[in-house]
Amino acid sequence: MKNQRIFPGIILIGFGAYFLLQQAGITIFQQFFTWPTLLLIVGIAFLGQGYSAKESEAILPGVIMTGFGLHFHLVGKISIWPSNNIGMLILIISIGFFLRFQKTNAGLFQAFLFLILAVLLLFYDKITAYFDLLQNGMSFVWKFWPALLIVVGIYFLLKKKK
Structure with a gap:
């Protein structure tokens, strides 16, 4: 890291505030004395360093840690927040790749790949209901889509650079 002051500065301020508020015993902040808050602090430090x-x-x-921290704080507390953890976590990773692509022009393929996977996982019930309408031929393909992901992943690992 070129500029070593931002990341540790945010970490020290965030952790210091976390532990100070915890020691003060203020009941308003009691729900925030959990590990997702620590994820948020570290994620914000990475974002500060990045931007x-x-x-x-x-x-x-930064996006992954901040997003995961927010997700674990919001799940179950806000009725419209998706409780499908894995789909939401993959969506957060996708957002991270999109934001990194915005600055580096690298990782757009991964961003879309994670986005498609997140949409499939978040809307799995609706998609399977739709495929049930298309008959059993597609349901066979739908049943084995995780194996297809494995095969495509192996292809990318073994593909030779040109």
């Missing part, structure tokens, strides 16, 4: 210090590679872990 303020112009270190674009810190954007992806």
